[in-house]
Amino acid sequence: MTLLDETLAAIVPSSAAALGEAEARQLQLTKPAGSLGRLEEVGNRLAAIARQCPPPVPARPLVGLFAGDHGVCAQGVSPWPQEVTVQMALNIASGGAAINAISRQVGADVWVTDVGVAAELPEHPGIRVRKVRAGTRDFTVEPAMTLDEARAALEVGIRAAGEAVDGGADILLTGEMGIGNTTPSSALISVFSGVDVPTVTGRGAGAGDEMLARKVAVIEQALVLHNPDSGDALRTLAAVGGLEHAALGGFILGAAARKVPVIIDGVIAASAACVAVGLHADARGYLISGHAGVEPGIRAAVEWLGLKPLVDLDLRLGEGTGAALALPMVQAAARVLNEMATFDSAGVAEG
């Protein structure tokens, strides 16, 4: 049995009983019924994930950030040169990127994993080298990965989640870096959600009109070539995904198998979540959507996943920034269930 198979076998639905307990408890807390809106939903989901009410307050957050490169960049789908993947991976490992500044604010650790950067990275204490291959193949010509490569990259993510949880992390956040990686994201989202390519394809980190049209054409061409079936998530991932998408999918599955919540953010994470849920539908219950963002694919993905992003700050950066910004709200949602007085205990009259 492979690690992937073992992980899928370990995933069970989140607890409907604990969810019901949390919903009942919300009504006893000193606030008008439902007045904490989305925060109540998140708190209840945390109870379902932890299988207890109140759920523990997540105190050891960890951003699993996976970097990879994309053969499809040969088709001119990004205004940024591919070497920026290496440069930014080093910048993140050195603490100089947006995700680092935001993670320091919210008290999250950041693990940078090279799962598929095209170039050899210089050795750096902040980078975990788990390279499956040096970038994907150009999926307009051939599958981006073999099935074995896709499985290996999924397992990089599964192992990262397991190591993080073993090390004490109690909530995981998804992060990524990879020039060109909105293109495979839109491809994956189109396959899983069934929404057409132009609707789920956006400008990424700054594509102009012409480049956007090329992204759409490139993805449509690849979907004709590979004819991926959403019922076969592994093959779909291998055909049009990316190595960091695979690792993120594994990271999500690993979290679900360990019954730990995962906050996803942008379009890359959302597409990876589609893969994870395509591989095991019960992974869905462990997901929290942190941020909506500018990329149009996010909407189709979160709708298919049955999620509703907590915030929308018009971010289009990735790296896990939207997940990290949503984290304090998720923690606050757990605190509400743990720390608020009830009408009875506080002697407050009900409305």
Next chain:
Amino acid sequence: MTLLDETLAAIVPSSAAALGEAEARQLQLTKPAGSLGRLEEVGNRLAAIARQCPPPVPARPLVGLFAGDHGVCAQGVSPWPQEVTVQMALNIASGGAAINAISRQVGADVWVTDVGVAAELPEHPGIRVRKVRAGTRDFTVEPAMTLDEARAALEVGIRAAGEAVDGGADILLTGEMGIGNTTPSSALISVFSGVDVPTVTGRGAGAGDEMLARKVAVIEQALVLHNPDSGDALRTLAAVGGLEHAALGGFILGAAARKVPVIIDGVIAASAACVAVGLHADARGYLISGHAGVEPGIRAAVEWLGLKPLVDLDLRLGEGTGAALALPMVQAAARVLNEMATFDSAGVAEG
């Protein structure tokens, strides 16, 4: 010269020069231009407020929470009995309310001030008693406050802001508690924004259809009776405002006079911000809108104020919860300007 006059005289516009510096700096940081969306706007505003770029990262947040009662409750505008104001003020002072749970998560202190609760509160170390009067008068019959009372309540807020900043607070958040206090909020917002009463009046903490219709009628009646002029903010506040609205307005003015940013949240804070800006237009530059929320008046108020709420979690609780939930994003926005590497310093190629 009164404290109010002194405070108004001390308010200067936030710095356009520092704003420009921050806008320029955002373009040098290792991210695609504009990719941090709303976070960049907030960071730039913090620079303008601090008159320096990068701005300091707010590290000592304080929620100024003001409690008051409302004579207009006699008209049946809330499903909650008025004694809940006392009960909830004590609950907050004891740490059992939603604002306490959320503030603990984000590291904010909470100061509870009785500026106008109708009943005598039992002595409690967590409550600052600065009562101007025991609830407002019923503004469907007479002005809610005299001009002197309104000024005194404004000065309660000004003093609280001053004491908070003297004690080390470097960012202020607005909070409130007061059964019935969405009714004066909608009245104030209608006067300042010029938007009609039905559009800016909502269900508060749970009004049904009939009660909502009564709220609208009661406010319209009061506006006919007092005919308030938005150009005379003090008289408008006295006619249809509340003691906690006045104190919050003063809190905002006090922050602006001390060049400290203030995060506002729901409809009560938004209406108080209208009063503050009505008293001094330059107070506007010190405001950050944390949360949109369910109450329809917020939209008209923030539009009139030229603000855009950072998040919308469908909250309708008040207490400052929406401001506290937005706080980490505001802090993260400052960190981005302080801590991110530039393209030059990190050796990252530009797109």
